Amino acid sequence: MLHISICDDERIAVEKMQRIVENVLEQEQLPAKLENFENGEEFLKQYVIRDDELVILDLDMPVKNGIGVLQELEKIQRNEVVILVTAYDNLALKTFSYGPFQIVRKEQMEEDLPKAIGRFLNIRKRNQEELEFRIKGELIHVKLEDIVYFEKYKHQVYVHLADQTVLTVRENMQDFEKELAGKGFVRTHAAYIVALRYCRKFEKNDIVLEGDVKVPVSRERRQMAKEQFMISRRR
Known part of the structure; x- marks a missing residue:
């Protein structure tokens, strides 16, 4: 409640x-x-x-x-x-x-x-919205507010959660980007999507998340990512 x-x-x-x-x-x-x-x-x-x-x-x-x-x-x-x-x-x-x-x-x-x-x-x-993941044949539902960032490596996506759990899924980053549009997430790099609520500061080539985790920001996405970060800080 x-x-x-x-x-x-x-x-x-x-x-x-x-x-x-x-x-x-x-x-x-x-x-x-x-x-x-x-x-x-x-x-x-x-x-x-x-x-x-x-x-x-x-x-x-x-x-x-x-x-x-x-x-x-x-x-x-x-x-x-x-x-x-x-x-x-x-x-x-x-x-x-x-x-x-x-x-x-x-x-x-x-x-x-x-x-x-x-x-x-x-x-x-x-x-309070959720994302649905299929992991080893089992459907898992995760609240958006619990997701810190997505990390693509080779053919897998690692979903990093606030409790430090990491889910491993075989999904497409473009699909996640579309599904999360307008929901407090920003794609900073071809291999990364971050939740703005967990972003603490913006550096030249990185966004620093809670726990001093650094996520890279690519040159072509830098301006857009910075604008979204500044907007999130004013809310």
């Missing part, structure tokens, strides 16, 4: 956010558990990584503000599940290096927060 945390020290703002969230969930007919927190420290004390979560976070709070929370979430690569809410543009600018999901202005919250939640739910739905 989706778990949604709302973190803001202003009671009126929390009530408004909760009402907006409940309206979106009702429209989507989606069950979820909602929790409210008054400041960043209170939120972090109880925080555990959940497979299915959304955090709606105010930037300007006492004790520990939203930037402090982002710094902690960045360490465990969970900023993609955050929607930031702020009344101050200067604070929002300071968060860009942490790559939050989206920033919403409080004065436009009624209009923009439902859109931000809708985008999150669309990405969530996409990540």
Whole structure:
């Protein structure tokens, strides 16, 4: 079940956010558990990584503000599940290096927060999609969000998963590229397709993934791969 945390020290703002969230969930007919927190420290004390979560976070709070929370979430690569809410543009600018999901202005919250939640739910739905692999006669289903990258070597494709499992399949990279189009993957090289969610930085000839794994980027795919990487970091 989706778990949604709302973190803001202003009671009126929390009530408004909760009402907006409940309206979106009702429209989507989606069950979820909602929790409210008054400041960043209170939120972090109880925080555990959940497979299915959304955090709606105010930037300007006492004790520990939203930037402090982002710094902690960045360490465990969970900023993609955050929607930031702020009344101050200067604070929002300071968060860009942490790559939050989206920033919403409080004065436009009624209009923009439902859109931000809708985008999150669309990405969530996409990540919950699965690929089907046939391995030694057995059909195996793997969630897209669990796939880190594909590696072609000779006549086989190695599918590297987040838990460090590697599946070996006899498939065509062109078929994977078509099937994964628009789903958060980019082909960086004739022999590699990577999941943008696991990309940490872009270097001249490589993309660096979690765990400092380097995947090559070919010259002809460099510009496109870099553009997709930058777009993914702004989400």
